[in-house]
Structures are given as C-alpha cells and as structure tokens.
Amino acid sequence: MADTRTVTPTVPPTRTRGAELALLGGDRAVPKDIAGGDWPIVTTDDERAVLRVLRDQPLNAASPGEPEIGRLEAAWAEHTGTRHCVAVASGTVALHLALRGCGIGPGDEVVVPALTMNATAHAVHAAGGTAVFGDIEPGTYNLDPRSAAEATGPRTAALLPVHLHGLPADMPALHRLATRLGVPIVEDAAQAHGARLEGRRAGALGTAGCFSLHPHKNLPTCGEGGLITTDDDDLHEQLVGLRNFGEHAPAETRSYISHRAAFNARMAPVAAAFTHSQLARFDDYARRREPGIRAFVDRLAQLPGLRVPLIPSGRTHAWHILRLMPQPEALGLGPEHRTGLRAALHRVLRAEGVPVSQYQVAPLPAHPAFRPAGMSEADALDRVAERFPVTAAVVDGSLCLQRRHLDPAAGPLLERYADGFEKVWQHLDLIRQMARSRPAPGWREVLRKG
Ligand SMILES: Cc1ncc(COP(=O)(O)O)c(C=O)c1O
Secondary structure (H helix, E strand, C coil), rough: CCCCCCCCCCCCCCCCCCCCCCHHHCCCCCCCCCCCCCCCCCHEEEEEEEEHHHCCCCCCCCCCCHHHHHHHHHHHHHHCHHHCEECCCCHHHHHHHHHHHCCCCCCCCCEEEEECCCHHHHHHHHCEEEEEEECEECCCCCCCCHHHHHHHCEEEEEEECCHHHHCCCCCHHHHHHHHHHCCCEECCCCCCCCCECCCCECCCCCEEEEEECCCCCCCCCCCEEEEEEECCCHHHHHHHHCCEEECCCCCCCCCCCCCCCCEECCCHHHHHHHHHHHHHHHHEEEHHHHHHHHHHHHHCCCCCCCCCCCCCEEEECCCCCEEEECCCCHCCCHHHHHHHHHHHHHHHHHHHHCCCCCCCCCCCCCHHHHCCCCHHHHHHHHHHHCHHHHHHHHHHHHHHEEHHHHHCCHHHHHHHHHHHHHHHHCCCHHHHHHHHHCCCCCCHHHHHHC
C-alpha cells in the first residue's frame, strides 16, 4: 500500500485563494451565465447548404447525379491527403465496412484497445470476427503496442488502433507489428479529425481510416454519418459496393445486382451538405481553439497530482475529449481510494460548474458482449483486472471534459474551468477526507449492477 503520510503537495498561487467551495455554499468558479461552449455551431451557411438540398436536389445518395456525397468525399480525401474517401451512414458503419473490405470475417481476430467506445469492438463482431484486446499506455490512453503484440496469435487478421480523444496512436510501432504479422491496420479515427503524426493526418496512417460525424464530434453532421479514407484503389471500389447492397458503383443507372452480401450503409445528402459546409470552417476552428485549450492544460499541469494529456513529439492532438487523471499516491491517498477520489472531485468540480464526467465506465473486454464465451462473470472480471491494469485504473480514476471546449470561442469558459480546478485544489484536505470516507463504485460494481 502507498505511504499516505509523507505527501504534502504544494498548490500554486491561484486567483481563487481563500474562496469557499460551491459545494459548501460558496460562489461557483464558473458563473452560470458565461458564454461559450456551444457545439456544434450552426451558421447560416450550414442552413443554406441543407436548404439547397431540400429544395433542389435528390434526397437520397443512390439517386443518379446526386452531388453532395461526392463533394464531401473529395474534400475529405484532400484534407486527409488520401486518394479516396467513402461517405457512409455512421462511424460504426465506417469501421464495419473498412474491416469487411480488408477481408475480415468469421474466424478472424482483430486487436482493439481495451479503452475505447464500444462501437470499435462491435464493428469487428458485426463483420463476423472477434475483438481481442490490448491494454493502453498510461500517458496517451492509446493502444500499447507491446500489449497489442501479446494479444496477437495465428488468427490475428488486422489491428484496429483508436486515436483516442484525438491523439494519434503509436502508429510506427503498430506498423512494425502489422508488417511482421502481414495484416492491415484500420484506424479508428472517429475522435481524431485533423490530428497529425509526423505531418500526416489521421486517416492516412493505415490501410483505411474511419471517422464519425456524430454531431458531438470535431467535424459534425446533422444526424449521423461516417467517412472512410484509403489510398487503396481496390479497397475503395469494394467500399463503394459494400455501402450499397454489394452493387457495383452506379454508372448512369443503378444495376440492382448484388455481387456480395451487404446492407444499405449510405449517408444522407442533407447530412453530407451540412458536413461539407462545416468543413469550410474546420481548420479555422481548430486553429482558434488551440490556444485556449493549451492555456487550460498548462494551468492544470501546475496542479500537483493531476495528470494532463501527454502528447509525444511528432504528434498533434485534435482535442476531442480532455481526460484528466488524478494520481491518488501523489495526493496522499492509496490506490484503494482511486474511485473515491474520482467521485469526490466529480462532485466538487460539478458544483463549481465544471462539467466533468466519466467517459467509458468499464474496460471493453469486461462488457458481457465481449467476454470469452462460457467464462463466468467472476473469472472474466478477474482476467480483465489482471490483463488490462492500465485501462482498469484509468476508467476508475479519471474524469473527462467533453464537447464544450470544441467551441473556438470557449477560451474564457476554459479559464473559469481552470479557476474551478485551482479552487478545488486549495481544498485537498476535504477532497482526501471525502475520498476516504465515501468509496465509490468501480467498474466491477458498475458491471455487476448491469
Ligand atoms: C472511438 C469511436 N469509435 C467509433 C465511434 C462510432 O461512431 P458513430 O457514433 O458515428 O457510429 C465513436 C463515436 O462515438 C467513437 O468515439
């Protein structure tokens, strides 16, 4: 057990020194009426783009001559620096079709990180394969290449790293592994629009890149949508068929002949027009939000015992989600207080108006859908705790900020959030007391409750 007696963190000067916690009746660090934090931002340009489709254009992507899907595809291929882009119904569908296009089917195993949105593993199972899991790295929260290697075996047919929260995974190491195994890499770039690794964009770092256009994502749509990027001409042709009942790409008229089993996975032209209009502002938004987020992260990095996102050199962060990981040991607590610490901070920060939340409440391999068949719940959970210790600690111990910082005008709001953190860090004695006296459910309890 950690020695909890000797640690006395020093808290840097703060403009909230001496202020009482909002939880105990003090003023909130984040005023209720502060502006900023809207996402997505919908402009008159976006409205015009949608109205143009509603008034004058085909409403379905399969209609001959429909222009919006092709426009968005060309623009996103250019943005990512890839030869092709295929627009589909959602990010989950993008992953599913990319895996099928890479030949994944029954009997195949695909390596997925234990910390990601459940869609990543569902896409593998929908393709007929089985997701096998690797643990994450503690600083980046991305798939650990060594753990990924341990998860591989004779059935490994692809690697599916996630650029979690907007930071590219360790692609050089994963490429070495994929090359050794002779398997493709499908990138889950659902959260990483615009992120770069050694100058190349997410989506151009594997055989195929998959993006979500969920309205909460950095590049949103009005409804659902997804994009798949690739440099592979053959894969591109397959994807075009797979999104439309396995038919060949329509020439003048549609053939209605299915060459392989597939669904309707098309994106709506209205949604494509909206996203294309958003894309015109995408780089500007990313540039404008960067200083506010940097300043916020830099202030939080001064707080003892709080780990801010790590960005290894050569990579840029798209800042989809900001994950913050308090370190119990550095705050004078033991690892057994991890969930209590997270819950205490959640409570006091939210009272201050800082909207922290948990993102993913259990390691993915512990979800009933992804446990080894026939294994008891108790054995399955013990196995997850043993094999995915970093993911287990991160889901139990960290808190996230989502979406509000995507507004490029959110700088002042983020300053107030930083005030909130600094204020709370002035009251670490109370936080410690709360963490010790009120243990909170961890991922095992959450799963048992179901
Ligand atoms: C990492 C990750 N993968 C896949 C998806 C699925 O995308 P969609 O919601 O568009 O199906 C998401 C969406 O939240 C995601 O965050």
